[in-house]
Amino acid sequence: MKTAYLGPEGSYSSLAARKLCPTAEYLPRKSFYAAVSCVLACEADCAVLPVENTLQGAVAQNLDLLYASAELFAVKEYLLQIDHRLIFRRGVNLSRIERVFSHEQAILQCGKFLSENLPQAKIVYTDSTAESLSVMQKETDAGIVGAHMAREGYELSAENIADEKKNFTHFLLVKRGEEHLPVHSGRVYFAASCPHEPGALLKMLQILAVYDLNMTKIESRPKKDSPGEYNFFIEFEGDIAANGVRAALSRLQEYTKNFKLLGCY
Template identity: 30%
Template sequence: MEDLVKLRDEIDAIDDQIVSLFEQRMAVAENVAAFKRSVGKPVLDKEREKIKIQKVTEKTSNAFNRQAVESLFGQIMAVSRMLQYQRLASERTDVEGFQVGDMVTTPETKVVYTGVPGAYAEAAMDSYFGSEIRGFNVETFGDAMEAVHSGRAQYGVLPIENSSTGSVNEVYDLLSAYDNHIVGETMIKIEHALLGLPGSRIEDIRTVYSHPQGLMQCSRFLDAHREWQQVSLQNTAASAKRVLDDQDMGQAAIASRQAAKNFGLVVLKEKLNDLDNNFTRFVVISHEKVFRKSADKISVCFEVPHESGTLYNILGHFIFNGLSMTRIESRPIQGKPWQYRFFVDFNGNLREQAVRNALHGIQSETEGFRILGNYIGVGQQ
């Protein structure tokens, strides 16, 4: 036991030296930041770090220590960069051109949603904006993005995530492709029903239409009717309209009760969802780079080199600035096999210095960086 105590005392003494030397190193790093600022030199110097790693690993005595020292110094240099980014970011007065502003709506404000009247997207639009706007519908998510981008609509409402089936991947891809921005979000409870023509019965059904997510969210019910042909359409309300237009007693749609009212259909069965607590989160988009003073949620996207540890180092910017991530999503990049674009949501406001510090660091070390928006998160309005 005495030998163990002595060994621990030795480790404590070494650790004290490590801490002291680390603080000395960080003090020098601050001076490096000041110099780089004065000459306009970027914080990240990949070639310098590569040479540094090679030199320190050559001083180790075995393969295990070599790998450990490579990892250790990689982290030390990452932390050093974060400190330098903080010093440089403190001088910035804006972030990517975003400005504080309110969402002003009038009875003439145009808001676009996807689908036809009775779609869940229309319900999300009504939930967020109320009735004092001019809502209109388009067929696809891309059509909605284009309407906002061109100015044909001031705002758009698009589904981005469902609590049971996950992300709406196409919307994530469109957010990176278009120069539109998230200015708000809302959440709608999804309650699917089986809709048919008046006089039809469940026993008559041969084909069921719905959005792909609607079919997935009712998989247990549909598994009990495997003889039915499942057909995916653009959205749930369009599926209800298809049943009305075809006037075929053997067809049904999975959609909302509101869609049944809109198209004169009857509800053959309610509560089809696999999960009772089934919600879809919708984002509100605008072409303007604005955010409210009370905005508390930020969405960004970026690409990282296809190298070990790169994503880990990027996420460190959130940790070292005390920011809480709420979601991370990845999407494959077209034309770049096995490379991915990352979407991150985190809590914060673009006026906060910690947010500016993190974003400056992330932007400096990634490709295709974009701030998608700063807005009031669901449940905080």
């Protein structure tokens, strides 16, 4: 099985890929879009996407990617604990650091540390945390990488530098085709927009309540082609094979607009 993910080797996505698909052939890509494109073009069997972080919330780009394709479905999940470390040349004092490289999400998650300890440093975004190692050329360069990314001649900070040490990212394994959905599940994930009427969101959520289904997540994303309208991404506990879950999904599809089953796992 070929599994695409945001590379290079050593990125957090690569760690999640190895947990979700331990025996796969791995295909690192330069972007999440490229990873998904591999699946849609049948160049990969699946892709690994982060969809939520406990510090920064939803990974909006990947929610949009999952929703945009009618053929793409999430079939498995993994919760990865994130451990951000500052990496820099051995012996260099932090006061000399001029540039810090890393993925935007990592930079945002370490904002307090950077502000307090490296206020002089210029922030430079990279495609992934692991890529920062390949662009650190000067003695005064530093990066934010995972604790697993040791490198000869460099030091890792002794502690996790994230604003919150209990930091987790929720990853989904996505495949092309509804036939890959599991027969049974613990959670179901869908997206939809509401009719433009008073209490529409409440009415949508009441469908879950009627069938005694516990909502575990809700996010909203603006519709790109309709200013003032939103798509809601909702996850709830339930077995996709259960009659009550099937009935609830049917009622949701009838009441809402632009309904899409995103997956179950």
